[in-house]
Amino acid sequence: GNSVTQMEGPVTLSEEAFLTINCTYTATGYPSLFWYVQYPGEGLQLLLKATKADDKGSNKGFEATYRKETTSFHLEKGSVQVSDSAVYFCALSSNDYKLSFGAGTTVTVRA
Amino acid sequence: KAGVTQTPRYLIKTRGQQVTLSCSPISGHRSVSWYQQTPGQGLQFLFEYFSETQRNKGNFPGRFSGRQFSNSRSEMNVSTLELGDSALYLCASSPGQGPRGEKLFFGSGTQLSVL
Numbered sequence: 001g002n003s004v005t006q007m008e009g010p011v012t013l014s015e016e017a018f019l020t021i022n023c024t025y026t027a028t029g030y031p032s033l034f035w036y037v038q039y040p041g042e043g044l045q046l047l048l049k050a051t052k053a054d055d056k057g058s059n060k061g062f063e064a065t066y067r068k069e070t071t072s073f074h075l076e077k078g079s080v081q082v083s084d085s086a087v088y089f090c091a092l093s094s095n096d097y098k099l100s101f102g103a104g105t106t107v108t109v110r111a
Numbered sequence: 112k113a114g115v116t117q118t119p120r121y122l123i124k125t126r127g128q129q130v131t132l133s134c135s136p137i138s139g140h141r142s143v144s145w146y147q148q149t150p151g152q153g154l155q156f157l158f159e160y161f162s163e164t165q166r167n168k169g170n171f172p173g174r175f176s177g178r179q180f181s182n183s184r185s186e187m188n189v190s191t192l193e194l195g196d197s198a199l200y201l202c203a204s205s206p207g208q209g210p211r212g213e214k215l216f217f218g219s220g221t222q223l224s225v226l
Binding site (some may be wrong): 097 | 115142144145147153154156159161166167169201203211213214215216217218220
């Protein structure tokens with residue numbers, strides 16, 4: 001079945017530091033890949049997505065590239081802010097009307 | 112446009128009771144999905160509905176059930192509650208056109224505590 005493995009947190013960074021969160025997946029066929037973010041006290045919201053190999057999703061300074069050869073979708077941001085403190089979830093969707101999520105990575109950015 | 116609305120926000124029940132959670136999707140969205148979020152298991156898919164039909168179901172016992180009404184609103188029910196059912200239950204909606212690649216819009220969730 002489908003599964004997503006995310007690097008474990010928590011991750012603590014200083015403002016303006018570089019952030020990388022690793023994500024690898026196992027899936028049949030060609031899934032779509034997503035990063036969702038959950039800010040404190042809020043529901044999940046889509047951060048970015050990619051639907052085919054070599055696609056790059058980007059939003060709010062975050063980027064992730066769909067790498068089929070390494071089955072990866074790592075999230076990166078060049079300069080984080082305090083407001084980026086949140087829980088980040090990698091997820092995939094195949095032809096099954098559902099998302100399979102990774103365990104989530106808690107990121108805390110200190111001023 | 113109003114977002115996904117889940118009610119109630121918090122719920123406290125005792126073991127053996129049953130509970131019904133409600134979800135109103137974004138206007139025009141016909142697909143509603145439910146997820147359970149716990150610290151130990153993370154986010155687990157419960158079920159997905161489109162136009163009152165269940166299209167997929169996760170690996171949960173039969174005590175967990177759901178339905179969708181003609182106006183796309185959805186409810187999920189958990190019978191004979193167990194302590195392990197304590198979780199944040201998230202509802203998500205989407206236009207529902209395809210089986211993959213769609214952006215889901217999540218509600219803030221219902222926090223269920225079973226005592």
